[in-house]
Amino acid sequence: MNSSDVSSRGRRAFFRTAVLAAGAATLNPTPSQGAPGDATPAPAAPVGYLCFSPDEAAFVEALVEVMCPADDLTPGGIDCGLAYFMDRQLAGPFGKGDRLYRRGPWRPGRPEDGYQLPLTPEQFFKAGIKAANQACLAAHRRQFPELTAEEADRMLQAFSTGDLKAPVFGFSEWFNDLVYPLFTQACFADPIYGGNRGKVFWSLIGYPGLPAVNGLNMVKYRGKPYPGAHPPKSIEDFS
Amino acid sequence: MGSSRMKILPERAVVIVGGGLAAGLVARQLVRQGIDTLVLERGGDSRGGAESKIPSQRDELRWDTRHGLMQDGALETYTLRRSRSEASLPMRRLSAFLPGTGVGGAANHWGGQTFRWNDHNLALRTRFEQRYGRSVIPADMTLQDWGVTYVELEPYHDLFEKLFGISGKAGNLRGQIQPGGNPFEAPRQNEYPQRPLEITEAGLIFKETVEREFGFKPYPSPAANSPDPYVNPDGMRLGACQYCGHCERFICEANAKGTPEVLLYPWLEQQPKFELRRHCHVTGLDFDRSSGRVRGVQYLDLATGESFLQPGATVVLAAFTLTNTRILLSAGIGRPYDPESGTGVVGKNFCYQANSGIALFFPNRWLNPFLAAGCTGTLIDEFNDDNFDHAGLGFLGGGYIGVNVSSGRPIGQRRLPPGTPRWGTRWKQANAEWYAHTCAIGAQGSCYPHRENFLDLDPDYTDAYGQPLLRLTFDFRENELKVSAFVTEKCRQIGRAMGAAHLGPVSSRTAPFDTRLYQGSHVTGGTILGADPGTSVVSPRLQHWDAENLFVVGASVFAHNSGHNPTGPVAALALRLGDDLVRYHQKPGRLT
Ligand SMILES: Cc1cc2nc3c(=O)[nH]c(=O)nc-3n(C[C@H](O)[C@H](O)[C@H](O)COP(=O)(O)OP(=O)(O)OC[C@H]3O[C@@H](n4cnc5c(N)ncnc54)[C@H](O)[C@@H]3O)c2cc1C
Numbered sequence: 025m026n027s028s029d030v031s032s033r034g035r036r037a038f039f040r041t042a043v044l045a046a047g048a049a050t051l052n053p054t055p056s057q058g059a060p061g062d063a064t065p066a067p068a069a070p071v072g073y074l075c076f077s078p079d080e081a082a083f084v085e086a087l088v089e090v091m092c093p094a095d096d097l098t099p100g101g102i103d104c105g106l107a108y109f110m111d112r113q114l115a116g117p118f119g120k121g122d123r124l125y126r127r128g129p130w131r132p133g134r135p136e137d138g139y140q141l142p143l144t145p146e147q148f149f150k151a152g153i154k155a156a157n158q159a160c161l162a163a164h165r166r167q168f169p170e171l172t173a174e175e176a177d178r179m180l181q182a183f184s185t186g187d188l189k190a191p192v193f194g195f196s197e198w199f200n201d202l203v204y205p206l207f208t209q210a211c212f213a214d215p216i217y218g219g220n221r222g223k224v225f226w227s228l229i230g231y232p233g234l235p236a237v238n239g240l241n242m243v244k245y246r247g248k249p250y251p252g253a254h255p256p257k258s259i260e261d262f263s
Numbered sequence: 264m265g266s267s268r269m270k271i272l273p274e275r276a277v278v279i280v281g282g283g284l285a286a287g288l289v290a291r292q293l294v295r296q297g298i299d300t301l302v303l304e305r306g307g308d309s310r311g312g313a314e315s316k317i318p319s320q321r322d323e324l325r326w327d328t329r330h331g332l333m334q335d336g337a338l339e340t341y342t343l344r345r346s347r348s349e350a351s352l353p354m355r356r357l358s359a360f361l362p363g364t365g366v367g368g369a370a371n372h373w374g375g376q377t378f379r380w381n382d383h384n385l386a387l388r389t390r391f392e393q394r395y396g397r398s399v400i401p402a403d404m405t406l407q408d409w410g411v412t413y414v415e416l417e418p419y420h421d422l423f424e425k426l427f428g429i430s431g432k433a434g435n436l437r438g439q440i441q442p443g444g445n446p447f448e449a450p451r452q453n454e455y456p457q458r459p460l461e462i463t464e465a466g467l468i469f470k471e472t473v474e475r476e477f478g479f480k481p482y483p484s485p486a487a488n489s490p491d492p493y494v495n496p497d498g499m500r501l502g503a504c505q506y507c508g509h510c511e512r513f514i515c516e517a518n519a520k521g522t523p524e525v526l527l528y529p530w531l532e533q534q535p536k537f538e539l540r541r542h543c544h545v546t547g548l549d550f551d552r553s554s555g556r557v558r559g560v561q562y563l564d565l566a567t568g569e570s571f572l573q574p575g576a577t578v579v580l581a582a583f584t585l586t587n588t589r590i591l592l593s594a595g596i597g598r599p600y601d602p603e604s605g606t607g608v609v610g611k612n613f614c615y616q617a618n619s620g621i622a623l624f625f626p627n628r629w630l631n632p633f634l635a636a637g638c639t640g641t642l643i644d645e646f647n648d649d650n651f652d653h654a655g656l657g658f659l660g661g662g663y664i665g666v667n668v669s670s671g672r673p674i675g676q677r678r679l680p681p682g683t684p685r686w687g688t689r690w691k692q693a694n695a696e697w698y699a700h701t702c703a704i705g706a707q708g709s710c711y712p713h714r715e716n717f718l719d720l721d722p723d724y725t726d727a728y729g730q731p732l733l734r735l736t737f738d739f740r741e742n743e744l745k746v747s748a749f750v751t752e753k754c755r756q757i758g759r760a761m762g763a764a765h766l767g768p769v770s771s772r773t774a775p776f777d778t779r780l781y782q783g784s785h786v787t788g789g790t791i792l793g794a795d796p797g798t799s800v801v802s803p804r805l806q807h808w809d810a811e812n813l814f815v816v817g818a819s820v821f822a823h824n825s826g827h828n829p830t831g832p833v834a835a836l837a838l839r840l841g842d843d844l845v846r847y848h849q850k851p852g853r854l855t
Binding site: 090123212 | 322506507628629633694
């Protein structure tokens with residue numbers, strides 16, 4: 025174990041404590057917009073990863089903190105549940121290759137042919153983490169979780185534009201077709217999947233979530249701000 | 264699956280392969296006349312399941328992003344190459360188009376835009392040659408007339424609209440142009456059974472702009488979303504649409520979408536002459552070449568693992584474009600198409616659509632994209648079909664243009680102005696700023712057949728049952744690139760005139776075909792109809808030229824794809840086929 029493992033573990037432990045201590049208040053960035061009856065605290069955040077190793081977790085936690093920094097708009101990515109969402113998706117059917125055709129022959133394709141590797145999405149995600157950490161070591165002598173926010177941001181840019189090549193596969197496919205979609209899904213999927221905690225991203229943009237009926241609203245709020253978006257309703261609210 | 268191990272079942276009068284929209288409509292016409300009809304469907308039911316009930320129905324990640332209702336690509340997908348000189352690759356994650364599965368087929372989770380195609384489309388080659396001269400059609404554009412006229416189909420369009428409670432506004436009532444409707448539509452005998460859906464805010468901006476600035480005639484999208492409670496001629500009921508924004512790609516929780524699982528199969532299953540067998544994956548046809556007859560249908564019962572031969576006096580393929588073609592190819596019925604010589608027919612004229620769109624941003628207008636139904640669209644046909652002069656343009660075809668607002672689902676339907684960072688605080692800010700204030704103006708571009716776009720069986724890849732996958736040899740060719748560039752530029756001009764503060768990238772459909780991007784599920788051709796047995800698979804009455812008791816229905820029979828959604832003509836052809844099969848049952852022979 026090298027020193028960066030230790031420091032990233034320490035950092036993760038700090039984040040977890042922050043989640044637990046912060047409680048509901050930080051999970052709702054616009055509490056003033058909620059109806060009075062909606063002040064019930066968000067359920068306690070689940071702790072622990074199913075499929076990430078400590079090193080992988082450190083990478084993903086650093087990633088979501090760069091892509092979703094704590095600011096006036098939302099808590100940081102970890103507190104929003106984004107790393108947790110990715111872990112659960114990769115540990116579950118999606119990560120194991122559900123709905124993915126996985127018979128040979130395996131031929132190289134162009135990006136427009138879509139994913140063509142025998143690796144499951146979970147394996148590909150993790151192989152990408154390894155390669156990304158190596159690229160960071162080469163560029164900064166530190167692994168991704170140890171980079172400053174600016175350095176990490178620039179590395180992500182380089183992965184996404186394809187400026188950097190991983191030894192065996194393209195970083196741009198890894199980032200753009202796997203990591204980035206998981207990130208936006210983590211932000212905007214129903215909170216039941218573990219991301220978008222407290223419906224924070226739905227509140228942010230004004231998405232009402234799961235309206236049961238909208239027939240009259242369609243006319244009444246055409247061209248007007250829609251009050252039903254505050255607070256939004258999720259699967260849990262109907263369960 | 265050696266046929267020696269296949270159990271042979273008692274013969275049925277009509278056996279239909281696939282239990283989707285077309286199958287349900289054919290079956291309806293047959294069982295009304297008391298004719299024994301069996302449908303074999305590979306999937307199960309969605310009624311009453313998590314996909315149809317609140318709150319699980321409103322789960323974007325599960326049903327939309329992860330394609331929870333569609334064909335499982337791990338079991339069966341398609342391979343693609345863009346030219347004959349390339350090796351094919353499987354579409355390992357089905358994304359560009361999404362075939363359905365289960366009782367009701369893709370039409371359970373369709374959007375519901377329901378068009379009639381006019382005589383121009385049904386006699387495309389003749390019409391173009393008459394207007395522009397014979398040389399206008401490039402040698403590699405294998406356009407063919409359908410051998411069917413709109414007048415023959417009109418009563419069946421009318422019936423389908425009544426069965427599915429289609430909403431809309433007539434534009435041409437018995438030859439009289441109607442204000443508020445589409446003046447380019449073919450003449451209809453009757454108004455739509457239901458009033459149009461409510462217009463969206465984005466639709467209003469579009470409508471006002473194209474009327475004022477261009478003098479175009481916008482019309483509400485015809486819709487299988489029921490604006491009011493509705494009872495169809497069979498006594499089947501639709502609820503009122505709730506504009507919930509979870510329509511296309513979803514099962515309607517309010518029973519307000521015209522779908523086979525609501526309107527056809529529950530009724531059919533009450534009829535004594537009807538049987539639906541679920542979880543029956545059809546693997547082939549038993550064809551007797553010497554007599555030119557199909558003996559029956561081979562299938563694998565997914566619930567028991569047993570293989571069966573189901574004999575049928577009449578056999579109908581209604582298993583969507585791709586399975587229809589694949590089954591004919593694997594059964595060796597009809598000559599496979601050979602692009603080298605341009606001869607053969609099965610697999611020929613595979614078409615897609617050249618769809619495109621531009622995001623529009625209106626900082627001061629509340630567009631509320633989540634207040635929407637599958638078909639809350641406002642459209643124009645000025646640049647569709649041959650409604651504009653193609654002389655000197657260098658392409659044939661066009662598309663409808665309009666503003667379809669069908670959802671504000673935030674994973675897939677957020678739009679951000681160009682130049683927005685892809686993450687970070689400014690990304691979040693932009694999402695908050697723009698989410699309720701954007702829409703897209705889009706075009707549904709036609710796709711005409713090309714000599715090198717075709718279907719055959721892949722030599723290397725197989726499905727979970729060990730059968731060859733269907734191979735697509737396809738790319739967008741010069742004509743479609745030009746069509747898309749033309750209609751997308753019209754979108755840009757209209758978008759500008761609408762007063763959008765920002766426009767997204769003006770990206771028309773380009774080559775190479777990108778299998779990662781959803782571009783609509785409207786794939787057509789492969790078993791095309793026509794009056795000449797040398798250039799078509801089935802007759803204009805959908806009877807196979809080489810197997811008298813075999814019929815094929817669905818968009819696989821389309822000789823080309825147009826700038827309108829395909830399901831209206833699929834439905835009209837299916838209802839007409841049902842009536843034809845009643846005649847055939849009474850007096851077998853070649854139908855004329
Ligand atoms: C998301 C989406 C939105 C759409 N929106 C529109 C729209 O707005 N307007 C429009 O016109 N069209 C739309 N469509 C297309 C429309 O759904 C189809 O045109 C229509 O369903 C075709 O009817 P069909 O009977 O040919 O095929 P389907 O309805 O798909 O039925 C085919 C059936 O065959 C079964 N089958 C396939 N292979 C086998 C086999 N080997 N053995 C047994 N059974 C088999 C399938 O499981 C399926 O149930 C949309 C499609 C999708 C996916």
